[in-house]
Amino acid sequence: xxxxxxxxxxxxxxxxxxxxxxxxxxxxxxxxxxxxxxxxxxxxxxxxxxxxxxxxxxxxxxxxxxxxxxxxxxxxxxxxxxxxxxxxxxxxxxxxxxxxxxxxxxxxxxxxxxxxxxxxxxxxxxxxxxxxxxxxxxxxxxxxxxxxxxxxxxxxxxxxxxxxxxxxxxx
Numbered sequence: 169x170x171x172x173x174x175x176x177x178x179x180x181x182x183x184x185x186x187x188x189x190x191x192x193x194x195x196x197x198x199x200x201x202x203x204x205x206x207x208x209x210x211x212x213x214x215x216x217x218x219x220x221x222x223x224x225x226x227x228x229x230x231x232x233x234x235x236x237x238x239x240x241x242x243x244x245x246x247x248x249x250x251x252x253x254x255x256x257x258x259x260x261x262x263x264x265x266x267x268x269x270x271x272x273x274x275x276x277x278x279x280x281x282x283x284x285x286x287x288x289x290x291x292x293x294x295x296x297x298x299x300x301x302x303x304x305x306x307x308x309x310x311x312x313x314x315x316x317x318x319x320x321x322x323x324x325x326x327x328x329x330x331x332x333x334x335x336x337x338x339x
Contacts, residue, residue, distance in 0.1 A: 170298050171247055179298060184251050187295040189288070190263035193220055196270035211325070212277035219269035219321035227265045227313055232257040240300050247300050254301050261302045261310035264293035268314025276322050289314070
């Protein structure tokens with residue numbers, strides 16, 4: 169649908185730029201490191217970093233090789249790619265997973281900034297379909313898993329704080 173109905177010159181220029189923001193999760197890794205360096209935002213940064221790490225483990229290291237889904241352009245090579253063909257499997261979208269994991273983590277602590285990050289995450293997810301390197305279900309699963317990883321990361325973080333506090337009270 170996207171290739172036949174939405175593709176246009178302006179988006180052909182914009183979508184590769186948006187997708188590059190999510191390459192290797194770099195923008196989100198940098199943001200988490202910046203947040204960790206600032207005492208006031210440290211908890212959000214740590215939760216974001218944990219969510220990103222969980223996303224790599226669940227998405228890239230577990231699900232991608234397990235599902236082993238080929239990318240859309242391999243099924244229909246007549247569609248010209250606007251970016252270099254990515255290596256690896258398609259399901260789930262790693263760009264989308266990391267973007268939603270980071271953005272949701274940020275939203276759990278800072279609603280306004282988190283909402284802005286979620287808009288960027290959605291744009292990155294859409295760019296992956298627009299660029300014909302992911303199916304809709306890859307992006308949908310990446311978003312759902314990213315959101316789940318953020319909540320799991322927050323739960324783990326506060327459990328760790330609780331454990332640490334209980335341990336220090338024993339001494």
